[in-house]
Amino acid sequence: DQQVKQNSPSLSVQEGRISILNCDYTNSMFDYFLWYKKYPAEGPTFLISISSIKDKNEDGRFTVFLNKSAKHLSLHIVPSQPGDSAVYFCAASSDYNDMRFGAGTRLTVKP
Amino acid sequence: ETGVTQSPTHLIKTRGQQVTLRCSSQSGHNTVSWYQQALGQGPQFIFQYYREEENGRGNFPPRFSGLQFPNYSSELNVNALELDDSALYLCASSPGQGAGYTFGSGTRLTVV
Numbered sequence: 294d295q296q297v298k299q300n301s302p303s304l305s306v307q308e309g310r311i312s313i314l315n316c317d318y319t320n321s322m323f324d325y326f327l328w329y330k331k332y333p334a335e336g337p338t339f340l341i342s343i344s345s346i347k348d349k350n351e352d353g354r355f356t357v358f359l360n361k362s363a364k365h366l367s368l369h370i371v372p373s374q375p376g377d378s379a380v381y382f383c384a385a386s387s388d389y390n391d392m393r394f395g396a397g398t399r400l401t402v403k404p
Numbered sequence: 405e406t407g408v409t410q411s412p413t414h415l416i417k418t419r420g421q422q423v424t425l426r427c428s429s430q431s432g433h434n435t436v437s438w439y440q441q442a443l444g445q446g447p448q449f450i451f452q453y454y455r456e457e458e459n460g461r462g463n464f465p466p467r468f469s470g471l472q473f474p475n476y477s478s479e480l481n482v483n484a485l486e487l488d489d490s491a492l493y494l495c496a497s498s499p500g501q502g503a504g505y506t507f508g509s510g511t512r513l514t515v516v
Contacts, residue, residue, distance in 0.1 A: 297446070329507075336408070336494055336507030337447070382446050391460050392437070392505070394446030 299395035316383030427495030
């Protein structure tokens with residue numbers, strides 16, 4: 294059961310521009326959403342999260358937007374930097390414990 | 405303060421064998437979750453342990469089992485290995501329910 298979907302397997306943007314990564318979910322019980330970043334040969338690293346009581350959370354260059362009615366969230370990175378090149382995973386949970394992950398989007402930021 | 409450490413980093417096993425993967429949680433973390441990440445997919449939740457008790461389980465058969473020890477390190481055991489068990493196995497620990505998770509670098513298991 295694919296409860297969290299990232300429909301774009303890859304994204305390429307120019308350095309300095311905005312990167313927008315999208316994620317859709319089907320389970321309306323999810324109330325906590327997270328983005329993880331993964332470099333090759335490393336485990337996922339927590340990036341930013343949002344609870345269902347909010348529609349936006351910002352941390353430096355990273356902003357996550359949540360649209361509960363559409364069951365959609367997005368991660369905006371601005372400005373994008375070459376070091377942001379990685380695989381980004383969206384995850385969701387209903388009790389902070391059982392995280393369901395999307396398949397990931399590989400972001401490439403070109404200098 | 406060390407992070408989450410997993411061992412071994414790579415492992416090759418034959419179909420039908422059994423395997424044990426190990427995880428040392430970050431200091432102070434009493435909750436550990438295990439995930440399976442197949443090639444091209446996101447991590448899939450296997451199960452979670454909280455203070456040595458299983459606290460949740462994903463859609464994996466009983467031949468996937470685990471243990472958490474008093475020092476909060478843990479093991480993932482897989483019996484009767486199948487070719488489809490080939491994947492990256494990730495361990496993630498947390499200081500408690502509601503807190504963020506720290507992932508290890510994973511164990512790459514290949515079943516031949």
